[in-house]
Amino acid sequence: MPILDILEFPDPRLRTVAKDVASVNDAIRTLIDDMFETMYAAPGVGLAATQINVHQRLMVIDTSEEQDQPLVFINPTVAALDEVLHEYEEGCLSVPGFYEPVSRPEHIRVTALDRNGDRFTLEPDGLLAVCIQHEIDHLNGKLFVDYVSPLKRNRIKKKLEKAHKHNA
Amino acid sequence: MTPAPSTKAPQDARTAAAKTLARVFAHNESLASLLPATLPSVAESERSFYQQLCYGSLRWFYQLNPLLSSLVPKPLKSKDSDIQAVLLIGLYQLLHSRVPDHAAIAATVEITKRLKKPWASKLVNGVLRNFQRQREQLFSEQKSNPSFISAHPKWLVNSITESWLNEASSVFDANNQQPPFSLRINPAYCSPTDYLLKLQTVNKDAKVTPFSDVGVTLAQACDVFTLPGFSEGSVSVQDEAAQLAASLLDLQPGQRVLDACCAPGGKTGHLLETQPQLGPIVALDLEQKRLTRVFENLTRLGQTDRVEVICGDAAEPSKWWDGVSFDRILLDAPCSATGVIRRHPDIKLLRKPADIDKLARLQLQILQALWPLLKPGGRLVYATCSVIPLENTRVIEQFITTQADCNEFRLDVTWGLEQTCGRQLLPQHGGNDGFYYAVLTKLDA
Numbered sequence: 371m372p373i374l375d376i377l378e379f380p381d382p383r384l385r386t387v388a389k390d391v392a393s394v395n396d397a398i399r400t401l402i403d404d405m406f407e408t409m410y411a412a413p414g415v416g417l418a419a420t421q422i423n424v425h426q427r428l429m430v431i432d433t434s435e436e437q438d439q440p441l442v443f444i445n446p447t448v449a450a451l452d453e454v455l456h457e458y459e460e461g462c463l464s465v466p467g468f469y470e471p472v473s474r475p476e477h478i479r480v481t482a483l484d485r486n487g488d489r490f491t492l493e494p495d496g497l498l499a500v501c502i503q504h505e506i507d508h509l510n511g512k513l514f515v516d517y518v519s520p521l522k523r524n525r526i527k528k529k530l531e532k533a534h535k536h537n538a
Numbered sequence: 539m540t541p542a543p544s545t546k547a548p549q550d551a552r553t554a555a556a557k558t559l560a561r562v563f564a565h566n567e568s569l570a571s572l573l574p575a576t577l578p579s580v581a582e583s584e585r586s587f588y589q590q591l592c593y594g595s596l597r598w599f600y601q602l603n604p605l606l607s608s609l610v611p612k613p614l615k616s617k618d619s620d621i622q623a624v625l626l627i628g629l630y631q632l633l634h635s636r637v638p639d640h641a642a643i644a645a646t647v648e649i650t651k652r653l654k655k656p657w658a659s660k661l662v663n664g665v666l667r668n669f670q671r672q673r674e675q676l677f678s679e680q681k682s683n684p685s686f687i688s689a690h691p692k693w694l695v696n697s698i699t700e701s702w703l704n705e706a707s708s709v710f711d712a713n714n715q716q717p718p719f720s721l722r723i724n725p726a727y728c729s730p731t732d733y734l735l736k737l738q739t740v741n742k743d744a745k746v747t748p749f750s751d752v753g754v755t756l757a758q759a760c761d762v763f764t765l766p767g768f769s770e771g772s773v774s775v776q777d778e779a780a781q782l783a784a785s786l787l788d789l790q791p792g793q794r795v796l797d798a799c800c801a802p803g804g805k806t807g808h809l810l811e812t813q814p815q816l817g818p819i820v821a822l823d824l825e826q827k828r829l830t831r832v833f834e835n836l837t838r839l840g841q842t843d844r845v846e847v848i849c850g851d852a853a854e855p856s857k858w859w860d861g862v863s864f865d866r867i868l869l870d871a872p873c874s875a876t877g878v879i880r881r882h883p884d885i886k887l888l889r890k891p892a893d894i895d896k897l898a899r900l901q902l903q904i905l906q907a908l909w910p911l912l913k914p915g916g917r918l919v920y921a922t923c924s925v926i927p928l929e930n931t932r933v934i935e936q937f938i939t940t941q942a943d944c945n946e947f948r949l950d951v952t953w954g955l956e957q958t959c960g961r962q963l964l965p966q967h968g969g970n971d972g973f974y975y976a977v978l979t980k981l982d983a
Contacts, residue, residue: 413540414539415540462539463539463540484842492830493830
């Protein structure tokens with residue numbers, strides 16, 4: 371299983387809105403396995419297909435302490451259950467080295483397909499709820515830096531561009 | 539996504555353990571909730587030592603604490619429960635760890651500074667050094683104290699001794715050991731004997747469990763991902779005693795099953811492995827948070843589509859039951875967990891005698907509430923991980939005498955001790971956890 375390259379902000383491809391996965395087949399399952407390997411190696415707790423330049427609505431998550439509870443979400447939809455917001459300091463594999471507090475709904479309901487194409491619904495809380503919303507944003511071409519002030523976002527952009535030039 | 543790294547410098551094992559234990563003493567919090575919250579803030583190389591200090595100091599609390607009481611000149615104030623924790627950690631290292639005494643004492647005295655209580659450094663140093671000098675005498679003072687000898691609280695010593703007489707000392711011994719690491723193997727994957735061969739290829743030593751026909755016990759705990767078949771869901775971590783539940787249900791194809799109080803879902807998965815043609819399983823638990831864990835477990839096993847997960851109170855079926863009765867019910871009732879003390883040594887401190895009566899009432903109440911949901915001719919398995927008869931045999935006796943359409947099915951098995959109702963497994967050194975099972979059948983109307 372190969373480790374895939376992760377796109378980094380401000381790469382314009384991260385702004386692509388992903389399309390629904392048409393059928394959950396073996397090719398998708400291979401992609402899922404590669405994404406888990408990439409995510410665990412990074413290390414991260416969630417990875418959306420957008421980040422590896424695959425623009426299909428698919429994401430993998432594992433927020434457990436021992437990193438032994440992999441979750442797959444295909445064509446996910448999310449709804450906030452109430453108006454309570456929860457602030458959490460987020461980071462992103464596509465924005466390496468930067469962390470900013472982001473407020474999101476604390477109580478959500480998410481429905482998606484699993485790796486067998488079966489539909490399931492979850493009402494997660496805590497880190498898992500934060501992570502699901504963060505990854506669904508990726509599928510919509512959105513990044514967590516979009517929630518911080520333009521000043522901060524620009525500073526992060528400049529620093530990453532400089533780093534990319536340096537590594538090129 | 540990546541969560542923000544802790545901005546604070548990582549803690550050392552001893553300071554973190556002192557803070558954790560202080561919260562157990564002062565606020566009756568459990569290790570199960572404190573450890574996952576604290577671990578990320580502990581330096582990575584110190585994490586296993588941190589866990590050893592927390593588990594060990596609580597496992598031996600009823601020996602360490604009486605020794606300390608004779609050594610501390612005047613009792614500590616309640617706001618200084620962290621200093622009590624420091625002393626316990628120090629004494630634990632002197633008695634049960636491989637850290638050389640001088641190093642253990644020096645490092646333990648250091649904690650007082652990190653807790654911003656430098657006044658206590660002299661006290662900690664003095665107490666630990668006095669212990670080294672008076673060791674023999676201190677032990678001989680305690681030699682006829684049953685709580686000290688067994689390292690259990692007095693009420694539990696009495697309860698276990700009265701209930702299990704000759705077996706009591708082996709129960710205490712098993713409770714003070716490191717728990718064994720047992721696995722359940724999906725029969726569709728391979729037999730336990732074949733699994734031993736797979737384990738040999740990764741250099742792991744194990745043996746087949748004596749009572750469960752799908753279990754193996756490893757000689758040493760290990761990272762689950764190094765186990766063949768774990769990530770594909772063919773292998774799960776589960777104690778041998780808990781593996782017995784599925785076989786007692788006598789599961790047949792197409793049956794509708796209720797798994798009440800199912801979190802974290804270990805047994806739910808086992809039911810489907812035992813009878814792959816099972817009808818839908820309804821998995822119930824009181825806490826939504828614990829159900830997420832159930833879902834994660836079922837996902838790993840690839841069985842989410844066959845289970846309907848419901849958040850609800852087993853004692854109040856009217857709030858969640860759809861009116862369709864069940865062929866089988868597994869009631870793994872909330873209990874004192876006194877059969878799994880070696881996995882949760884904080885139970886020795888947290889559980890109080892009054893809890894037992896409360897739990898027994900709740901257990902009977904849940905049993906009475908779920909009984910009407912069982913089809914005539916159906917079967918209910920009652921299980922607890924308790925070794926206290928008040929929560930086990932007494933509950934079942936009381937239920938049977940008041941329930942005309944209920945029969946106890948006598949088990950013809952080799953494990954456990956036969957009780958007036960059901961069978962009791964006592965925790966075994968290197969073997970199964972403490973567990974209780976009773977099988978009830980409903981008479982045809």
